Amino acid sequence: MRTQVAIVGGGPSGMLLSMLLHKQGIDTIVLERRTRDYVLARVRAGVLETGFADLMREAGVGERMDREGIIHEGASFAHPGGQFRIDFEKLTGRHVMVYGQTEVNRDLFEAREATGATTLFECKGVKPRDIDGEQPFLTFLHGGKMNRLDCDFIVGCDGFHGPCRQAIPEEVRTEYEKTYPFGWLGILSETPPIAEELIYAASERGFALCSMRNENLSRYYIQCRLSDSPEDWDDDTFWEELIRRIPETAAETLVTGPSIEKSIAPLRSFVCEPMRWGKMFLCGDAAHIVPPTGAKGLNTAASDVHYLYHAMVQHFIESDSQGLEEYSARALARIWKTQRFSWWMTNLLHRFPEQTEFDLKVQQAELAFLAENEAAQRALAENYVGLPY
Numbered sequence: 001m002r003t004q005v006a007i008v009g010g011g012p013s014g015m016l017l018s019m020l021l022h023k024q025g026i027d028t029i030v031l032e033r034r035t036r037d038y039v040l041a042r043v044r045a046g047v048l049e050t051g052f053a054d055l056m057r058e059a060g061v062g063e064r065m066d067r068e069g070i071i072h073e074g075a076s077f078a079h080p081g082g083q084f085r086i087d088f089e090k091l092t093g094r095h096v097m098v099y100g101q102t103e104v105n106r107d108l109f110e111a112r113e114a115t116g117a118t119t120l121f122e123c124k125g126v127k128p129r130d131i132d133g134e135q136p137f138l139t140f141l142h143g144g145k146m147n148r149l150d151c152d153f154i155v156g157c158d159g160f161h162g163p164c165r166q167a168i169p170e171e172v173r174t175e176y177e178k179t180y181p182f183g184w185l186g187i188l189s190e191t192p193p194i195a196e197e198l199i200y201a202a203s204e205r206g207f208a209l210c211s212m213r214n215e216n217l218s219r220y221y222i223q224c225r226l227s228d229s230p231e232d233w234d235d236d237t238f239w240e241e242l243i244r245r246i247p248e249t250a251a252e253t254l255v256t257g258p259s260i261e262k263s264i265a266p267l268r269s270f271v272c273e274p275m276r277w278g279k280m281f282l283c284g285d286a287a288h289i290v291p292p293t294g295a296k297g298l299n300t301a302a303s304d305v306h307y308l309y310h311a312m313v314q315h316f317i318e319s320d321s322q323g324l325e326e327y328s329a330r331a332l333a334r335i336w337k338t339q340r341f342s343w344w345m346t347n348l349l350h351r352f353p354e355q356t357e358f359d360l361k362v363q364q365a366e367l368a369f370l371a372e373n374e375a376a377q378r379a380l381a382e383n384y385v386g387l388p389y
């Protein structure tokens with residue numbers, strides 16, 4: 001088998017990149033470890049920056065998103081001192097779109113299938129080879145036999161646990177990591193959302209977030225201990241705790257119901273440098289992870305895809321490799337700013353076990369400042385709607 005760009009991983013990074021390249025006549029093959037149904041069943045985030053939505057449109061996959069996605073012009077922030085709204089549209093002239101990652105992936109899969117391009121599911125033991133030589137290739141098990149895929153470039157869109165990052169020699173790879181001493185317990189319920197906009201709540205009992213997918217599908221999170229497991233939290237216990245952490249006026253409008261999904265995610269910040277080695281490029285979770293507080297996981301993947309897509313077009317169509325040479329540095333420059341924002345939001349809104357009384361006072365003062373200061377609100381809004389590419 002041979003292709004121009006071999007993409008490892010059929011998550012949002014891999015599928016979006018493949019569709020964009022396809023539109024430009026650049027040939028790709030996607031290798032995915034799981035089944036199609038498994039990938040489509042994963043519940044993840046759902047807040048899209050304008051830049052992400054624009055890429056979906058450019059890939060020709062924006063139609064259902066534009067019909068069903070909900071535009072959010074602001075969000076609410078609650079803390080023991082009160083509740084305030086940050087008006088993204090007024091402060092930045094921009095907004096975000098709420099549209100679940102599950103739907104993003106479904107649209108990308110269906111669009112790719114319609115092109116007839118090859119996506120191989122249930123590929124085992126995918127291994128990038130000769131990435132620092134002239135003719136890279138991948139080997140993998142599929143359909144009961146070993147296969148070889150030759151290509152001009154390999155793109156590792158294979159998530160945090162995938163093999164591509166590990167293929168960069170240890171002596172040239174630097175990994176920066178921070179773990180947080182708590183997790184998020186999230187549930188999905190077929191109930192109407194509590195409010196029209198998201199509510200980020202920094203309560204004395206810990207963080208809570210009220211989010212949504214559509215008018216009858218809500219997503220809620222509460223900060224929990226790392227040692228907790230979803231079985232420790234039956235639905236009633238979850239709702240009771242959520243109610244304790246959100247403003248009373250909001251709690252009065254909360255509609256509860258059975259959860260249809262419940263899971264715990266630890267919070268982590270992670271960056272791998274460089275994001276290119278030889279003929280291999282990393283995109284999305286394969287190279288970096290953010291804590292979910294700033295809603296940036298999917299959006300950082302999109303900025304990588306943006307830089308790499310344009311660099312590939314420049315290479316294949318204009319025979320100019322400068323964009324590929326600069327990819328790692330350009331992607332990382334934006335990644336680190338988004339890392340900073342996600343880390344800052346996490347520090348602002350959570351209770352930390354080791355927090356001193358002094359730390360708490362400073363955190364309260366920062367929230368009070370944000371509540372009353374337009375410049376501080378604008379800084380948050382600029383980051384939340386997405387920094388320019």
Ligand code: APR
Nearest residue numbers: 009010011012013032033126158159162284285297298301
């Ligand atoms: N071989 C082939 N595919 C693999 C392998 C492997 N060895 N290992 C992992 N994969 C696949 C996974 O099964 C998954 O479908 O790579 C894909 C990676 O997808 P994501 O983890 O979703 O990462 P990414 O596409 O970069 O998306 C980033 O979306 O999923 C969220 O939390 C993530 O919000 C972040 C954003």
Ligand code: PHB
Nearest residue numbers: 045046211292293294295
């Ligand atoms: C979500 O809806 O899943 C969501 C929204 C905002 C976040 C994180 C997750 O900051």
